[in-house]
Amino acid sequence: MNVNYDIEQLCKRFKEKDKIALSRLITLIENDPSLASEIFKHFNNLDNESYIIGITGSPGAGKSTLTGQVAKLLAERGKGIGIISIDPTSPFSGGAFLGDRIRMSKVSCHPNVFIRSMASRGHGGGISRAVFDITLLYEAFGIDIIIIETVGVGQAELDIYNLVYTTIVIQVPNMGDAIQIQKAGIIEIGDIYDVNKKDLGGEDIAVQIELMLDDTTNSQTGWRPPVLMTNSVKGDGIEDLVEKILEHKEYLERSELLKDKKKKRYMYKIRESLVDTIENIILDKIINVDELDNIATKLIDNKFEIYQELNDLFNHIHLKIKKD
Ligand SMILES: Nc1nc2c(ncn2[C@@H]2O[C@H](COP(=O)(O)OP(=O)(O)OP(=O)(O)O)[C@@H](O)[C@H]2O)c(=O)[nH]1
Numbered sequence: 248m249n250v251n252y253d254i255e256q257l258c259k260r261f262k263e264k265d266k267i268a269l270s271r272l273i274t275l276i277e278n279d280p281s282l283a284s285e286i287f288k289h290f291n292n293l294d295n296e297s298y299i300i301g302i303t304g305s306p307g308a309g310k311s312t313l314t315g316q317v318a319k320l321l322a323e324r325g326k327g328i329g330i331i332s333i334d335p336t337s338p339f340s341g342g343a344f345l346g347d348r349i350r351m352s353k354v355s356c357h358p359n360v361f362i363r364s365m366a367s368r369g370h371g372g373g374i375s376r377a378v379f380d381i382t383l384l385y386e387a388f389g390i391d392i393i394i395i396e397t398v399g400v401g402q403a404e405l406d407i408y409n410l411v412y413t414t415i416v417i418q419v420p421n422m423g424d425a426i427q428i429q430k431a432g433i434i435e436i437g438d439i440y441d442v443n444k445k446d447l448g449g450e451d452i453a454v455q456i457e458l459m460l461d462d463t464t465n466s467q468t469g470w471r472p473p474v475l476m477t478n479s480v481k482g483d484g485i486e487d488l489v490e491k492i493l494e495h496k497e498y499l500e501r502s503e504l505l506k507d508k509k510k511k512r513y514m515y516k517i518r519e520s521l522v523d524t525i526e527n528i529i530l531d532k533i534i535n536v537d538e539l540d541n542i543a544t545k546l547i548d549n550k551f552e553i554y555q556e557l558n559d560l561f562n563h564i565h566l567k568i569k570k571d
């Protein structure tokens with residue numbers, strides 16, 4: 248099959264709001280990130296802007312259930328919603344897809360809601376690249392609000408934080424000392440905190456988060472993150488949560504901060520690509536992985552020479568670049 252012809256046809260259907268074409272284009276980019284450039288050429292005249300929300304929290308905190316409720320409420324208000332659900336445990340996205348479909352079953356059939364699940368491993372260009380590309384496809388499709396669900400506070404979540412405008416951090420009752428939140432660095436990333444499963448308690452966690460926020464001077468943005476409580480199975484507290492999301496959105500839009508966030512998003516993308524590309528060039532043309540392996544092996548018995556080795560390595564790379 249001629250891929251370019253295929254892409255042209257798909258993009259035509261995509262512009263006619265065909266969800267299957269959207270789904271196909273996402274799959275194409277996921278499987279071969281180098282097609283993104285060709286695909287995005289077709290979108291140059293589209294100017295829709297989506298608002299991007301991130302929902303993060305520990306495994307089983309209720310992120311998918313909550314995402315489903317938020318999406319349902321916004322969809323009922325006429326908004327087009329695009330969900331990206333990242334499942335770190337599933338080795339194949341098929342599993343993630345099914346599980347989240349069940350939890351989000353109330354919304355997955357809604358005509359205004361599009362759901363995409365992906366495993367956090369196995370993406371050629373990395374998870375943040377896949378997420379970035381899908382958000383661009385969602386924007387081109389005319390989706391109003393994008394919700395990205397990720398688990399925990401690992402590198403992938405910090406990556407996602409750089410790609411969204413409003414970050415919602417979910418906590419649950421009986422998860423041990425709330426001080427863990429601070430240790431995990433999560434207190435710095437939330438624009439909204441939500442203690443979910445309030446039917447099981449959690450007032451103490453909410454109070455502790457408030458106290459931690461009191462200690463964290465946030466003069467940089469002037470936004471004091473609200474702390475909410477929800478029962479996402481029943482839908483209790485979801486309206487409040489949506490109000491706070493919209494308040495934060497308005498807050499960012501009124502100030503220059505949304506522009507800053509957008510810039511940060513592209514800056515992050517540029518730097519990530521730069522590091523990737525430079526690493527590839529160096530490994531391709533200057534030094535191969537076996538040589539790096541040799542240096543690492545040598546260091547096992549000579550650990551204090553690490554910086555000497557690194558200096559030698561950088562000098563070698565520098566000389567080689569100068570010569571070429
Ligand atoms: N009691 C109670 N259970 C809830 C609540 N919200 C979600 N759950 C349940 O918690 C379990 C996990 O919910 P999910 O929405 O799958 O949680 P998740 O954070 O998306 O999970 P992962 O994506 O696997 O990390 C499910 O059995 C939900 O029904 C709540 O407010 N109260």
Ligand SMILES: [Mg+2]
Nearest residue numbers: 310311347396
């Ligand atoms: Mg989930």
